[in-house]
């Protein structure tokens with residue numbers, strides 16, 4: 065049995081022939097990831113089958129993922145801790161003129177599809193698979209300035225939905241640490257009910273109100289508080305290549321403390337949240353603009369320099385999801401999808 069067959073044989077498409085077709089498609093595209101769809105297809109019949117599969121409205125993205133999801137959950141067993149990186153990205157299809165179902169994306173002049181992914185990674189940094197993925201198209205209304213807030217609030221729901229899905233799929237014996245960049249600094253996410261052994265490790269974006277203890281009368285801003293904390297030690301970290309950064313080593317000063325986050329205005333019902341904060345800063349870098357500065361909020365209780373370092377190391381593994389997405393066949397293979405638009409007219 066091939067790797068693709070083993071990986072996808074549990075796919076639930078409601079018809080064994082469709083699963084067989086999916087396996088053949090993935091096998092062909094996986095063997096030649098840089099080729100266009102017609103080039104990668106073994107013959108015309110296989111090519112027709114692919115387009116028929118893609119235009120079948122009864123096949124949902126979630127069902128296509130179901131087999132890989134099952135295999136991913138199986139790979140988790142035996143891991144004491146798994147990291148789940150959540151990330152929202154844009155699939156950019158600005159040049160596809162005839163394709164329907166595209167919408168506004170982050171780039172105001174572009175169009176495409178929004179995708180939210182939860183990628184599972186072992187604590188040692190080995191990718192284990194995609195546990196959940198959701199894609200959607202923003203409607204044109206979201207371009208209007210007045211509508212932005214509502215759209216952002218609706219989209220922030222994806223983070224909660226992914227956390228929920230991950231908690232349901234990963235057995236309680238396995239500790240899951242959800243990792244996210246600044247987009248994931250959403251108060252509702254911190255306030256969301258978590259199952260036993262489910263923790264958050266999220267880069268801070270908001271200068272939130274904090275208290276040192278629940279009963280404290282003084283309210284201080286998070287970023288200011290962290291500047292007053294003494295440095296506990298240093299660590300050297302290998303920064304991997306990202307779309308915006310060449311790989312290099314960085315020496316970071318490490319500070320950590322415990323605080324109570326105060327709910328934003330109008331969200332008092334969410335209550336205060338106890339949190340550990342880690343601040344890691346590259347103090348000695350000459351080019352200040354590219355100096356690394358990470359402030360991480362975590363529900364894990366950080367009680368030592370070692371624990372702070374351990375979680376900085378985990379956060380640094382988040383590059384895996386960026387790599388995963390920038391090298392994603394969808395993204396890498398714009399050509400393939402453009403081709404798809406053209407060829408469909410030939411084979412329709």
Ligand SMILES: [Mn+2]
Nearest residue numbers: 151152245247
């Ligand atoms: Mn992001």
